[in-house]
Amino acid sequence: xxxxxxxxxxxxxxxxxxxxxxxxxxxxxxxxxxxxxxxxxxxxxxxxxxxxxxxxxxxxxxxxxxxxxxxxxxxxxxxxxxxxxxxxxxxxxxxxxxxxxxxxxxxxxxxxxxxxxxxxxxxxxxxxxxxxxxxxxxxxxxxxxxxxxxxxxxxxxxxxxxxxxxxxxxxxxxxxxxxxxxxxxxxxxxxxxxxxxxxxxxxxxxxxxxxxxxxxxxxxxxxxxxxxxxxxxxxxxxxxxxxxxxxxxxxxxxxxxxxxxxxxxxxxxxxxxxxxxxxxxxxxxxxxxxxxxxxxxxxxxxxxxxxxxxxxxxxxxxxxxxxxxxxxxxxxxxxxxxxxxxxxxxxxxxxxxxxxxxxxxxxxxxxxxxxxxxxxxxxxxxxxxxxxxxxxxxxxxxxxxxxxxxxxxxxxxxxxxxxxxxxxxxxxxxxxxxxxxxxxxxxxxxxxxxxxxxxxxxxxxxxxxxxxxxxxxxxxxxxxxxxxxxxxxxxxxxxxxxxxxxxxxxxxxxxxxxxxxxxxxxxxxxxxxxxxxxxxxxxxxxxxxxxxxxxxxxxxxxxxxxxxxxxxxxxxxxxxxxxxxxxxxxxxxxxxxxxxxxxxxxxxxxxxxxxxxxxxxxxxxxxxxxxxxxxxxxxxxxxxxxxxxxxxxxxxxxxxxxxxxxxxxxxxxxxxxxxxxxxxxxxxxxxxxxxxxxxxxxxxxxxxxxxxxxxxxxxxxxxxxxxxxxxxxxxxxxxxxxxxxxxxxx
Amino acid sequence: xxxxxxxxxxxxxxxxxxxxxxxxxxxxxxxxxxxxxxxxxxxxxxxxxxxxxxxxxxxxxxxxxxxxxxxxxxxxxxxxxxxxxxxxxxxxxxxxxx
Numbered sequence: 101x102x103x104x105x106x107x108x109x110x111x112x113x114x115x116x117x118x119x120x121x122x123x124x125x126x127x128x129x130x131x132x133x134x135x136x137x138x139x140x141x142x143x144x145x146x147x148x149x150x151x152x153x154x155x156x157x158x159x160x161x162x163x164x165x166x167x168x169x170x171x172x173x174x175x176x177x178x179x180x181x182x183x184x185x186x187x188x189x190x191x192x193x194x195x196x197x198x199x200x201x202x203x204x205x206x207x208x209x210x211x212x213x214x215x216x217x218x219x220x221x222x223x224x225x226x227x228x229x230x231x232x233x234x235x236x237x238x239x240x241x242x243x244x245x246x247x248x249x250x251x252x253x254x255x256x257x258x259x260x261x262x263x264x265x266x267x268x269x270x271x272x273x274x275x276x277x278x279x280x281x282x283x284x285x286x287x288x289x290x291x292x293x294x295x296x297x298x299x300x301x302x303x304x305x306x307x308x309x310x311x312x313x314x315x316x317x318x319x320x321x322x323x324x325x326x327x328x329x330x331x332x333x334x335x336x337x338x339x340x341x342x343x344x345x346x347x348x349x350x351x352x353x354x355x356x357x358x359x360x361x362x363x364x365x366x367x368x369x370x371x372x373x374x375x376x377x378x379x380x381x382x383x384x385x386x387x388x389x390x391x392x393x394x395x396x397x398x399x400x401x402x403x404x405x406x407x408x409x410x411x412x413x414x415x416x417x418x419x420x421x422x423x424x425x426x427x428x429x430x431x432x433x434x435x436x437x438x439x440x441x442x443x444x445x446x447x448x449x450x451x452x453x454x455x456x457x458x459x460x461x462x463x464x465x466x467x468x469x470x471x472x473x474x475x476x477x478x479x480x481x482x483x484x485x486x487x488x489x490x491x492x493x494x495x496x497x498x499x500x501x502x503x504x505x506x507x508x509x510x511x512x513x514x515x516x517x518x519x520x521x522x523x524x525x526x527x528x529x530x531x532x533x534x535x536x537x538x539x540x541x542x543x544x545x546x547x548x549x550x551x552x553x554x555x556x557x558x559x560x561x562x563x564x565x566x567x568x569x570x571x572x573x574x575x576x577x578x579x580x581x582x583x584x585x586x587x588x589x590x591x592x593x594x595x596x597x598x599x600x601x602x603x604x605x606x607x608x609x610x611x612x613x614x615x616x617x618x619x620x621x622x623x624x625x626x627x628x629x630x631x632x633x634x635x636x637x638x639x640x641x642x643x644x645x646x647x648x649x650x651x652x653x654x655x656x657x658x659x660x661x662x663x664x665x666x667x668x669x670x671x672x673x674x675x676x677x678x679x680x681x682x683x684x685x686x687x688x689x690x691x692x693x694x695x696x697x698x699x700x701x702x703x704x705x706x707x708x709x710x711x712x713x714x715x716x717x718x719x720x721x722x723x724x725x726x727x728x729x730x731x732x733x734x735x736x737x738x739x740x741x742x743x744x745x746x747x748x749x750x751x752x753x754x755x756x757x758x759x760x761x762x763x764x765x766x767x768x769x770x771x772x773x774x775x776x777x778x779x780x781x782x783x784x785x786x787x788x789x790x791x792x793x794x795x796x797x798x799x800x801x802x803x804x805x806x807x808x809x810x811x812x813x814x815x816x817x818x819x820x821x822x823x824x825x826x827x828x829x830x831x832x833x834x835x836x837x838x839x840x841x842x843x844x845x846x
Numbered sequence: 847x848x849x850x851x852x853x854x855x856x857x858x859x860x861x862x863x864x865x866x867x868x869x870x871x872x873x874x875x876x877x878x879x880x881x882x883x884x885x886x887x888x889x890x891x892x893x894x895x896x897x898x899x900x901x902x903x904x905x906x907x908x909x910x911x912x913x914x915x916x917x918x919x920x921x922x923x924x925x926x927x928x929x930x931x932x933x934x935x936x937x938x939x940x941x942x943x944x
Contacts, residue, residue, distance in 0.1 A: 724869050746897045746927045750867070753899040757868035805936025809910040817935055818900035824934040 111407045115399055122391045133383050137376040142352070145298075145372035146341040149354040149365040152297045153339070156305075156365075157358040159291045163284040164359045165244040168261035171197050172242065172273040176263040179204070179271055187213045187220070200258065201274040204265075209234055212269070219252070227251025233262045236270040247277055247359040259359065277308060277360025288361065289314040301351070301367035304329070308360055317347065329364060331355055343369070409437050417444065425452050466529070470502045473532050476539060477506060480834075481674060484511075489582040489707055492519065493673035494700040495681060497644075497693070504531030504573070505642050505696035506539050510547070515582050518546045521640040521700050522575035522617075523594065534571045538563060538617065542577065552579050552590045556617065556625040560592070563618035573617040576640055578630075585632040585704045590625045592617045595646065598665055599630065600637035606665040608658070609638070634706035639665060639676065644695035648684045651691045656684055673701040712776040719759045719771035719790055727756050727773050735784060738777040744846035747825040748784060751842055754818035755788050755797075763792025763838070783827070783845045794833045797840065798823075848894075849877055856886040856917075863894035866902035875905045882909065886917030893923035903935060910940060920944050 175193050179185055190202040194215050204213035209224040224230045229251040235243055244261040258274040265271055281288075292303040292314040305314040310324045310331075319326050328345045336342050338356045346353065350369045355362055409431045419427040429444045431437040474496070481493055494507040504524025512518050522538060524531045541562050545555040555577065563573065576597055578589035593616035598606040614625040632638065641661070648656040664683040668676050677699050684697060715730045717723045728749050735745045752773070759771050771790040778785060802823075803816040823829055828843035847864035858881055866874060882888070888909065898906075906921070913919035922944040924932065932938040 721869055724867065743927055749865075750897055750899050750931070753867040753869075753901075757899070757901065760868075803935075805934075806939070807936075809907060809940040810914060812907060812940065817903050821900055821931060821935060825930075 109407070110410065111399070111403050114402050118395055118398055122395050126387055126391055129387060130380065130384055133380050134376070137379050138373075141372045141376040142341075144375065145352045145367050145369075146354065148298055148301070149341060149352060149367055150339060152295065152301070152303060152365045153354060153356045153363050156292055156295065156303055156363050157356060160284070160288055160359050160361055160363075161246055163287045164247070164259060164280050165261070167280050167283045168259055168273065168275070169242055169244050169263070171199060171275075172244075172261040172263040172271065175199075175202060175273055176265055176271050180266045185213050185265075187215065187217065189213075190215050197273075198279060199273050199275045200279060201272075203272040203274075204269060205233070205236075205262075205272060206269040207237060209237060222252070229260075233260070233270070233272060236262050236264050240264075247280075250274070257360065281307065281313075281360060285313055289320075292363075297365050297367045298371050300371050301365065304364040304366065306362045306364065308362070310362075313361060324364070327366075329353060329366070331362075331364070333357075405434065409433060413437070413440060413444070420444075420448055425455070466502055469529060469532050470498060473498075473502055473506075473535065476536060478509060483509070485832075485834075487582065489705055490517065490580065491673045491703045491705065492517075492701070493677050494521075494698075495677045496696060496698040497681065498696045499527070499644075499693045502529065502532040503527050503696035504535045504571075505644065505698040506535050507640070507698055507700040508539055508543065509700070509702075510543060512546050512549065512579065517580045517582055517702075518543075518552075518577065519580065519640070519700060519702055520575055520577035521594070521642055521698055522573050522577075523642040523644075523696070523698070524573045525571050530569055530571065534563075534569075534573070534618075538573045538575070542575070546577075546579070551627060552577055552588050553625040553627040556590045556592055556614065557623065560617045560619075560623050560625070561621060564621040567618050572619045575617055578638070578640075580632070580702065580704070583707050585634070585636070585706065587630045587632055587638065589628050589630065590614065591628070592625065593619075595641060595643055597638055597640040598662065599632075599639070600635075600665075600669055602633055602635070604666075604669045606637075606639065606662055606669065608662075632704040634704065637669070637673070637676070637701060637703045639699065639701050641680075641699040642696060644693075644697040645680065645684060645699060647695060648688050648697065649691055649694065650688050656687050660687065673703050676701045712774050714772055714774040716770055716772040718768050719756070719763055719792070720768060721757065721760045724753055724756050724760065728752050730773065731775055731786065734775045734777060738782070738784070740777075740784065741846050744784075744844055748786070748844055751822045751826055751844075752786070754822050755840060755842070758797065758818065759788060759790045759792065759838075762795065763790045765793070781845055783843055785841065785843045788840045789837050791837050795838055796831045796833070798829065798831050847873070849874060851877065851881065853881065856884055857889075858882070858885045858887070859889045859891065861891035861894065865896050866898035866905070868899055868901040871899070871901035871905050874902070875908070878905065878909055882912055884916075885913070888913050888917065888919040890919070890921045891923050892921060892925065892928060895925070895928065897927050898931065903931075903937060906937070906941065918942070 175197060178193055179189070182189055185204045190204065190213055194200070194202055202215050203211050203219055205224055206212045211219045211222040211224065214220055224233055229245065229248060232245060233243055242261070242263045245259060247257055247259040250256050250258050258276060259280060260272055260274040262270050262272045288305055292305050293316055295303045297303060302316045303314070304312060304324070304327060306312050306324045312319050312322050312324060314320065315327065324330070328347060330344070336355070339354060341352050341354050344351060344353050346366045351366045352369060352372060353364060353366050355364045412431045413429055416427050416429040425448055429441040431441050477496065478494070483492065492509055494509070496505055496507060498505070504526060505522070507521045509517060509519035520542065524535045524538065538559065541559045542555060545558050550558065573592065574594040575592045576589065576594040578587045580587050591611060591613040593613050596608045596610045599609045600606050609630060611628045615623045646656055646658050646661055660683065661680065664680055665676065668679045671679065680699060681697065713734055715727060717726055731748060731752050732745060735748060756771065756773065763769060763771070769790060769792055771788060774787040776785045777783070797819040800816060800819055802820055803813065822842065826842045827845050830841045832839050847862060847866060847870035850861040850863070852859040862874070864870070910919055920942045924943055932941065932943065
């Protein structure tokens with residue numbers, strides 16, 4: 101319901117995004133690791149280079165220091181044995197020990213003798229480099245300096261060593277790199293040639309002229325260029341790593357100048373990268389494992405905690421939207437779902453409340469509509485007790501809601517009874533309203549004296565007007581001539597009625613039906629005729645009868661209807677209707693009723709043979725005589741005994757006098773008096789009919805006839821006398837008329 | 847209906863002929879109203895009266911009430927039909943019938 105087929109499901113979307121996130125995190129971490137490991141491996145390489153250079157340097161310095169101090173001690177011995185130290189002596193010693201420079205410094209730190217005349221009287225304290233030797237005047241016996249620029253001329257580099265003299269002061273011996281390198285080259289080669297920096301790195305020593313002193317590959321004496329390294333000291337500072345291709349392999353390199361040697365440490369890049377590659381590789385594998393575990397765990401959690409609960413909620417919602425409002429959403433695993441369940445349940449509860457309120461209101465309105473609908477149909481049976489030519493009964497049993505069925509019958513003139521059943525399409529209020537409209541139209545057209553097919557033709561036109569709802573009515577309508585029994589009828593798409601023939605069996609009165617009413621404008625309906633003989637019955641019904649359905653979805657059907665009618669062929673009309681309804685009820689059993697069940701049954705008895713005579717005159721006291729004469733004429737024709745006639749005359753006087761006095765108040769209305777003389781036993785039946793105020797004289801209290809003249813009230817005696825002298829007296833109020841009937845046997 | 851009235855001093859005799867009913871009773875009532883003053887003896891002769899209705903009974907009752915105060919009223923020559931009416935209505939106990 102919520103998830104369309106083309107939309108992503110939550111777990112799918114979550115899976116995709118989570119995967120993307122994991123990949124990004126993985127790449128970012130790996131890249132960071134790569135960069136940092138690269139940096140670390142570089143640093144490690146540089147540190148290694150620096151460490152190696154430092155080691156080599158110390159070895160060289162130690163060797164050269166030892167070399168120089170050895171010379172300085174030999175010179176100091178020579179000087180201790182001479183009486184006088186002169187610059188000439190120093191020059192001789194310079195030659196002897198092949199050094200560059202010898203200075204004699206007195207206890208005051210002043211150069212008192214030197215191989216260089218310029219140095220005489222130089223105060224050792226005045227230069228930073230030379231000042232270091234002042235330690236020899238403070239207790240130290242020897243001191244050596246590294247190879248470095250001298251104080252008085254920075255362009256010259258010397259290595260100086262000093263040894264105290266027995267006679268005070270000290271001697272300082274200095275020489276250039278080429279001098280001591282002669283002595284220590286071999287040593288330097290020894291400590292560097294087979295030295296490994298890391299696994300595959302090496303140390304190369306060159307002299308101040310870039311000539312190789314020591315090299316693993318035996319290029320001693322050649323320029324450093326042959327290794328592929330080219331150092332411009334102005335651009336590449338000492339102890340700073342740089343990259344060069346050494347013997348064809350990219351390497352990290354570093355150089356340092358020590359004691360006139362340039363130590364070049366070399367380490368292949370690949371070796372530095374190896375550690376990085378190993379560490380990144382291992383970490384990557386670990387990351388893949390961790391991220392995969394994380395991904396799977398989060399995915400499973402989301403699926404279990406969110407998606408499955410959403411599906412549960414969704415299932416309940418589906419049940420609710422399918423109409424089962426009693427479904428309860430009950431996902432309580434987490435606070436959020438608990439609240440969601442509560443919200444949905446309370447929403448459904450509110451909805452249920454509104455629905456039941458609306459249903460109650462609609463039910464009340466429908467019941468009201470139903471009552472109006474019923475009240476529009478003739479419901480008192482027998483409807484015409486005075487009409488002996490026919491009997492008529494009709495019933496309508498509506499389904500649960502108001503429907504569109506109706507029956508109707510009425511006199512359109514004294515001898516013509518219109519009767520019909522009809523079925524409006526659809527149900528509910530619209531059908532009920534359309535039914536009322538149809539009923540009214542048919543009646544007004546019929547009462548205007550039209551023939552039956554004209555009634556349908558005209559009603560159809562009217563019903564088609566503004567029939568936007570597209571409703572329609574099927575109807576079968578007949579006009580019975582009560583004198584002749586001839587039924588003229590028209591059928592607008594309705595089920596054929598059944599008629600009972602002289603042999604006592606019913607058959608369907610099938611004729612070609614016309615189109616339904618309100619279905620299409622311009623329809624002309626046909627008139628059909630059927631002659632009812634005395635005792636014939638015609639039974640009209642709607643499809644609610646034949647299409648009543650039982651629990652097995654079987655239809656009641658035309659054959660069952662025919663059977664039950666034939667079983668009741670001799671019954672009166674009301675019994676026929678009731679029997680069919682009972683039979684349908686038994687058939688349907690517990691299945692619900694879907695459609696209205698409506699039927700009308702009319703039995704033709706033939707024209708009345710009795711000799712009812714009627715007189716209609718203005719209800720005035722003056723006309724009592726006219727009425728009495730009319731009655732007496734009939735009675736005398738029937739050889740009525742004198743006494744009975746007198747009593748009847750008194751009754752006429754009382755009853756007609758009452759009508760004249762009271763029925764119409766101050767106004768004057770009409771009254772009809774009818775008389776019929778019955779045979780065997782002989783009796784006169786007289787009816788008085790007026791359309792004045794409803795008044796039942798039979799309910800008047802009887803006067804107390806035992807009172808004396810003075811106590812007695814005047815009045816109330818008339819009807820009392822009638823009751824006493826006549827054999828039967830009945831009253832009814834029907835169709836706006838008071839009908840009083842008296843019967844006197846004679 | 848014909849009303850034959852014979853006055854003899856304070857004695858009044860009324861003979862009715864025909865039918866005393868709703869239509870005719872008012873005439874008898876008018877006649878009595880006019881003549882009953884001072885009458886001490888009132889006699890109705892119903893020998894020729896065919897029948898009477900409740901309207902006639904009313905007139906007879908009101909005449910009886912008056913005569914109860916000022917004298918005596920009798921009804922004579924009552925036929926069978928009218929006698930039955932008097933009987934069922936209890937008038938035979940109220941009226942003096944000879």
